[in-house]
Amino acid sequence: MAYYGDDFTGSTDTLATVVSAGWRAALFLDVPTADDLACFGPLDCVGVAGTARAMSPVEMDQALPRVLRGLAATGADVVHYKTCSTFDSAPHIGSIGHAVAIAWRELGTRPAYIVGGQPNLGRYCIFANLYARAGQGGQVYRLDRHPTMSRHPVTPMDEADLRVHLARQGLAGVASFDTEMLAQDESARVARLDALIGAGAPAVLFDVARTADLRRIGALLWHRQAMGQGPLLTVGPTGAVQALLAADTADMAGAGSDGSIAPAAASAPGGLPAAGRPVSQTFIIAGSRSPITARQVAAAEQAGFVSLVLDAAAMAGRDGDYAQALANRIVQALREGRSVVAHSTSSDDSGASRPGFTRALAEACGRLMTDVLARHPLARAGFAGGDTSSLAVQSWGARALTFAYAPSPGVAVCRVHAPGHSADQVELMLKGGQMGPPGLFVELLADAG
Known part of the structure; x- marks a missing residue:
């Protein structure tokens, strides 16, 4: 797996998640060179921490193509465009829709698979609408009514329907794979997703109402990856990576580039290790x-x-x-x-x-x-x-x-x-x-x- 994070804090959250699941991973600040990969490798996951959330579309055009090509060159089965868990972005800054368009062009692969939630952070997507908890243990709000995100100083979120939000950024026609579809049996879920793709959906947005949804989403993602010719393009918070980890991927993903089986048959995302040493000041x-x-x-x-x-x-x-x-x-x-x-x-x-x-x-x-x-x-x-x-x-x-x-x-x-x-x-x-x-x-x- 390879991923680009549109800010550093989200990038490190993804890094923490994959390492805690047993993957060998490093987060680079630019496209890693062969020497970088040799120094930190062997790696199951390569990340690049970026700043696209603070970029204009023109700045994205200058920065993202080289990074995405570099990630694809690692031979990863999945390339993930990591966004903030609240999808805060706008047409003029941090445009997720514009980033997806660049990824399509550089990776040569469609559609994009968007995972809309991350329950361990209090982020839930239900019928394509995003809800977010206000702090740990706080109340859950629809995003356009969230006391902080609706008033974000740079990208205030005035729309909770992610399909509408992304359409404003040029990503129109996003199909919703909603919570009712996720509740169906496995064969029905697979058939439904294949039908959406067959009908020409440029992107599919998965609801995430509960942690248990992640395993089902992950299985669908690996199913589509096995059918594709290039890397699977996923978009969204670390919830997308949690979904891939939660699914039983050993049979679908096969051997890694070094002949090892990808260690992705990990348990569903849970407690992350807290193992630092005490320090006297900071x-x-x-x-x-x-x-x-x-x-x-x-x-x-x-x-x-x-x-x-x-x-x-x-x-x-x-x-x-x-x-x-x-x-x-x-x-x-x-x-x-x-x-x-x-x-x-x-x-x-x-x-x-x-x-x-x-x-x-x-x-x-x-x-x-x-x-x-x-x-x-x-x-x-x-x-x-x-x-x-x-x-x-x-x-x-x-x-x-x-x-x-x-x-x-x-x-x-x-x-x-x-x-x-x-x-x-x-x-x-x-x-x-x-x-x-x-x-x-x-x-x-x-x-x-």
């Missing part, structure tokens, strides 16, 4: 403005973290004096033995809607982390916020990330492989704004399993 940059991240910042403050509010405008504007003063304050606190969280969650004006602001702020956060780690090395650090994580880490020129442990569903701690950089070999938490319990930042210190 430094976290929270660029997300979600209420969930704000609660995590508040819990860290209560636990004694030094809390610093970022001046987002000054950072994005490359105010060198401000950046130096901020780094000095952080390093001083760390040298005193404290942990630090620097955040923009309480800022009144993020400026996120201004062109280029998100990238400029995220890259500034990357420079801040680089400076701090160079002056005060840490074993573990973190970023909160999908765009912040993606663009900040990408700016480092790191080679790859490998999975260390998962403190919470949807949150991965990964080891950074960036020779010569201050973050090399650091265990780095990358999390989306919606992910993790309130005490996550504090747990990062002592979550040793």
Whole structure:
């Protein structure tokens, strides 16, 4: 299997899932070279962490073709385009529909198989409509009524029907494989899917109402993969990968490229390993403005973290004096033995809607982390916020990330492989704004399993 993640936090969630199922995997920050694959291999799954969720269609046209060709060149049976679990995107930025069109052209394979939910993260797709839980243990909302996603500063979600949402992005005619179809017996499910494809559906969207649906979806996906001439194209959150893992794929997938049987006959997705070592301090940059991240910042403050509010405008504007003063304050606190969280969650004006602001702020956060780690090395650090994580880490020129442990569903701690950089070999938490319990930042210190 090979996959491209349209942001880093989602990419690491997929990495955590496949490694926890027994697959050998690495997440690269660019198309891996033969030397990369030899260094980290042999691999059952190759991932590339990208930033397409923050790209315009023109930027996608420039970035995605080479990556997708590179993933196809691995000989993978499945190429997965990993999206956010809430499908947040728009015609002008992070367009999933545009990405699928590029994938069709570069991979030479149709249709696209879209998995609409991921129950372990509280994401459910029912009759093509997406529902999302607001935080761990929170209420489930239809996406267009979700208190955070409906007000996302960059891609507010005003449509819950994923067929309509994707049609706005150029992916029209998506066929729904709904929960009633999934409830049928196996032969009826296979016949129904084959009929949809035979009728010319450019894409099929699978409902996911419960975890048990994933195994049935996975079996259908492997059935279609066995019938195709090229790699199967799947789209959606890590739920698509969970489906493939949950199905009994040994007979369908056959031997891997090295002659081994793909280890995909894994049990249904369950608890991820939490096996880190305790650390005495950490430094976290929270660029997300979600209420969930704000609660995590508040819990860290209560636990004694030094809390610093970022001046987002000054950072994005490359105010060198401000950046130096901020780094000095952080390093001083760390040298005193404290942990630090620097955040923009309480800022009144993020400026996120201004062109280029998100990238400029995220890259500034990357420079801040680089400076701090160079002056005060840490074993573990973190970023909160999908765009912040993606663009900040990408700016480092790191080679790859490998999975260390998962403190919470949807949150991965990964080891950074960036020779010569201050973050090399650091265990780095990358999390989306919606992910993790309130005490996550504090747990990062002592979550040793």
